[in-house]
Amino acid sequence: MSKTSLQPPRGTRDFYPDDYRQREWLFGHFRRVAHRFAFEEVDAPMVEHAELFTRKAGEEIVDQLYHFELHDRHLALRPEMTPSIARMVIARAGGLRMPLRWFTITQNWRYERMTRGRKREHFQWNMDIWGEPGVAAEAELVGALFEALDALGLARGDARLRVNSRALLEESLRRSVLRQRPEVFEPLCVVIDKIDKIGAEAVVELLVDPTGPVRLESAQARDVVDMLRITSLDDAARHLPDDSPALADLRRFFELLEAYDVRDRVVFDASVVRGLAYYTGIVFEAFDSAGTLRSICGGGRYDRLAQTLGARPIPAVGFGFGDMVIAELLSDKGLLPDLPRVVDDVLFPFGEAERPSAIRLARRLRERDHRVEIVLGNAKLKRVMADADRLGAARIWLLGPDEVSRGVAKVRDLASGEESEETL
Numbered sequence: 039m040s041k042t043s044l045q046p047p048r049g050t051r052d053f054y055p056d057d058y059r060q061r062e063w064l065f066g067h068f069r070r071v072a073h074r075f076a077f078e079e080v081d082a083p084m085v086e087h088a089e090l091f092t093r094k095a096g097e098e099i100v101d102q103l104y105h106f107e108l109h110d111r112h113l114a115l116r117p118e119m120t121p122s123i124a125r126m127v128i129a130r131a132g133g134l135r136m137p138l139r140w141f142t143i144t145q146n147w148r149y150e151r152m153t154r155g156r157k158r159e160h161f162q163w164n165m166d167i168w169g170e171p172g173v174a175a176e177a178e179l180v181g182a183l184f185e186a187l188d189a190l191g192l193a194r195g196d197a198r199l200r201v202n203s204r205a206l207l208e209e210s211l212r213r214s215v216l217r218q219r220p221e222v223f224e225p226l227c228v229v230i231d232k233i234d235k236i237g238a239e240a241v242v243e244l245l246v247d248p249t250g251p252v253r254l255e256s257a258q259a260r261d262v263v264d265m266l267r268i269t270s271l272d273d274a275a276r277h278l279p280d281d282s283p284a285l286a287d288l289r290r291f292f293e294l295l296e297a298y299d300v301r302d303r304v305v306f307d308a309s310v311v312r313g314l315a316y317y318t319g320i321v322f323e324a325f326d327s328a329g330t331l332r333s334i335c336g337g338g339r340y341d342r343l344a345q346t347l348g349a350r351p352i353p354a355v356g357f358g359f360g361d362m363v364i365a366e367l368l369s370d371k372g373l374l375p376d377l378p379r380v381v382d383d384v385l386f387p388f389g390e391a392e393r394p395s396a397i398r399l400a401r402r403l404r405e406r407d408h409r410v411e412i413v414l415g416n417a418k419l420k421r422v423m424a425d426a427d428r429l430g431a432a433r434i435w436l437l438g439p440d441e442v443s444r445g446v447a448k449v450r451d452l453a454s455g456e457e458s459e460e461t462l
């Protein structure tokens with residue numbers, strides 16, 4: 039038999055205790071911010087019916103699916119949480135109080151080409167609001183994500199949010215391309231999302247490709263790409279009717295961000311469309327200001343996803359915030375803490391005769407929530423002392439035959455070296 043590989047599959051991650059403590063530290067911040075915004079935590083299975091994820095707009099995420107057949111079922115590991123949230127909301131839509139605010143912290147799987155901050159397994163904090171069509175929901179979410187960046191210790195200028203609205207693009211194309219073929223909007227967005235990666239010329243080529251899903255005329259494709267260069271709302275307004283609802287929404291959204299005191303950290307950028315097909319309105323992505331990393335988090339409004347899954351329309355908006363890019367950024371800034379293991383008490387029974395007394399003492403201390411380690415085998419005092427020191431334990435309790443017969447234990451405070459006797 040060949041030797042089992044000790045490496046996990048490429049792109050997946052082991053979490054040894056040091057890594058796990060950091061992960062819990064990060065998730066603790068996510069959870070606290072979500073609670074401050076009165077979001078409730080939910081969860082769903084990591085394995086879903088593959089059809090929940092297999093949309094047909096040409097998204098990368100669909101090609102990256104980990105999927106398999108089992109007992110005639112086509113199943114997939116979730117690449118993202120949004121479709122599962124949608125499934126859960128739709129299943130109980132009649133009985134849920136809207137707008138609902140849900141958050142999740144889940145492990146997701148994508149067979150990605152790996153780069154810094156991108157692996158095949160990642161965790162994502164999601165915050166989603168369902169049942170609210172107005173931009174107050176978008177603003178609340180953006181308020182929350184900046185609160186998380188602040189709580190993690192980043193300075194105000196360390197990260198920026200780039201914002202656009204797909205509705206803006208849709209409105210400006212409604213009189214041309216979309217009049218005859220509204221169905222090209224989703225694949226069009228998926229193609230133009232690639233602009234940062236492949237460049238404007240390659241995007242034009244994909245948009246006009248006669249075998250592709252969009253099939254624009256060359257002039258139309260160039261107009262679309264030109265529009266992506268717009269970086270101010272006033273310039274965007276020139277492509278739109280005066281009463282454009284998408285423009286009014288964006289303006290109101292930016293106004294609300296003033297009240298969250300984050301307006302200066304947000305820029306309008308028409309090239310942000312996001313790579314997932316389901317977005318319909320405002321979309322946003324946060325980046326490190328130095329521009330060296332991929333997106334820290336991203337989200338937007340997806341009012342038609344419920345319909346795509348066969349339900350009545352329900353407005354929805356949310357974001358996903360991964361654990362990896364933020365860890366890279368925090369590490370670059372020296373903000374990722376080295377968290378030591380915490381042990382309060384080490385209990386050392388000198389022999390097996392003293393062990394029952396040590397166990398009873400441990401039970402009392404553990405009732406008070408102390409973290410207690412009983413030395414389990416036979417060991418030498420010197421070795422136990424050195425080990426407790428290395429562990430960073432606060433105290434060591436020595437239970438020798440003499441002490442136990444007198445109903446006491448010797449306690450040493452490992453920081454000060456002070457010793458006292460305590461009754462068992």
Ligand code: HAM
Pocket residue numbers: 117118119120148150155156157158159160162164165166314333334335336337338340355356357358359360361362363
């Ligand atoms: P997404 O942009 O695909 O959106 O992912 C959101 C975030 O998850 C990214 O900004 C990044 O931090 C992290 N992420 C994604 N893929 C990877 C990877 N392979 N390795 C490490 N981190 C990764 C979504 O998933 C949407 N479902 C978000 C959403 C929620 N929209 C509405 N509600």
